[in-house]
Amino acid sequence: MVSTLTPSGVQTASNQARPRRRRRSPYPLWFFAIPGLLFIVLFAIPTFASFYFSLTRWTLSTTEFIGLDNFILFFKEPTLVSGFTHTFIYAFLTSAAKVVLGMLLGVLLTSKIIGRGYLRSVVFFPVLVSTIGVGLTFKILLDPFNGLVNKTLAAVGITGPGWLTDPSLALYSVIGVDVWKGIGIATLIYIAGMVAIPQEYYEAAKVDGSTGRQMFFNITLPLLRPATTTVILLSLIGGLRSFDLIWAMTKGGPGFTSDVIASVIYKQYQAGFYGLSTAGNVVLFVVVAAIVVPMSIYFNRQEAPR
């Protein structure tokens, strides 16, 4: 309502001041021109072109139309299929962990404890550090024999596993590091959400004799819904596209046990299979769109009534 009313209001105001002098809008559409051109040339055209090139055998200079062969290969070749499933595992586990841990840290860092400012900074700082730097550092820390983690475990009598060398564990170790690096954003979003909850709610609940736990489940948790939505959507988008950390830590190995779609795209590109690589891109596009778009519509609808 407001948005439809204001422009006409502006119009009449300026018309009164200067009758019929200035017909041109003071908000020229050519301000969109350069961003629009960039979006179209470097984003929209490649995206549309990818649908065509994914159906070809492609060397950048020559294309040969081969129909759906790339996609068939993508879903038949076990090493490529595993990349597909790992992408889902990666995205869902990182999102879940970020929601749970982010909320816990958010509660902790908005409560009255000492060193709160320090704790907030230290939890957030890894977000800003180079992903490759973090990946390589943890690769060393998680070294099965010399790594600090396993040496510490050995000191208390536990034989640590080969975090990144054990095929059944590598993907989960990378997921752990991803959570370590990204938890700061989730925590920050939850803190912003909690600070926005009016204190009166808690005071009223306290007067009525609620316990801390009751207040958390009946006030904090429901009112944090928008924050949770944001954290889930952000970490899903990030998790499904994740590449840097995996590449720095395992390069998709050992074997193909920690490959995801993004790393498959890069490997096929490196090997010169441009058509197959682009097919991977199309698959990733469909996966991201198919998960994120319905989810954001669903969340938006849930929030609308309030």
Next chain:
Amino acid sequence: MKHERRRSWIVGIIAILASIVIFLVPFAFIFLTASKTVKDAADLAFTLPTEWALFENISTVLQTNQFVVLRAFINSITLTVTSVIIMVVLAAMAGYILDRRKSRWNAIANFFVLAGLIVPPAVVPTIWVMQMLGLFKTMPGMILIEVTFGLSFCILLFKSFVSSIPRELDEAAIVDGAGPLRLFFSVILPLLKPVVVTVIVVQAVFVFNDFAGPLYFLPGNEGVTVQLTLYNFQSQTLNQWNLLFADILLITIPPLVMYMFFNRQIVAGMTSGAVKG
């Protein structure tokens, strides 16, 4: 009350101890290993160096391979500064029009913005387009790529901030005879300062840390950026952990400095931009 205060101390101390183990030890490890000699660093232990060699290591790192790291720093800084400046100007203009003028282009613009946030870029076709335009493997091409991929986030931030600026200001300027450019650059843009700072800081950190972008669109030794040197470095200087970590330390410093000076803006940008999702 007394009970509550004691609890705040106990929980706080436990949290601080945990944060040291979980978050500070890795960074301390980077620093300590970067300060060791090759032999000292070889066993990857979390100990103080027997001999401090931090500055020697950093200068060795910078000189390796005909100053590749130094050149990478120059490239990264060029890339970051240029693309962030372009991004700020373009995104501020687009966000401003998107809020102020209701036209049928808005729907398309909004769609592009959301698509830019969600859709993963199609890598090889982008290279194909860049090759046709002669932009592949060039710094200007890489700058345009960073600008394009960063615009969505910035436009969202600017749009929501512009909506908080009263339209009466625009009207006053128009009545005084300001044209569209004058109106934007001398009236609106100065008012956007807080969000401009946020966008600059957040995007500078993102572009500086970008790895996949330069990996795909700016390959080769000529335009190497710092994130990639780290990568090359690790494969070339096997077992020279001290040098690898000196390099990691070097590329961690710029974001650290940013964080120390602009802590508040970064936090504001990350949350406000994120909540719009």
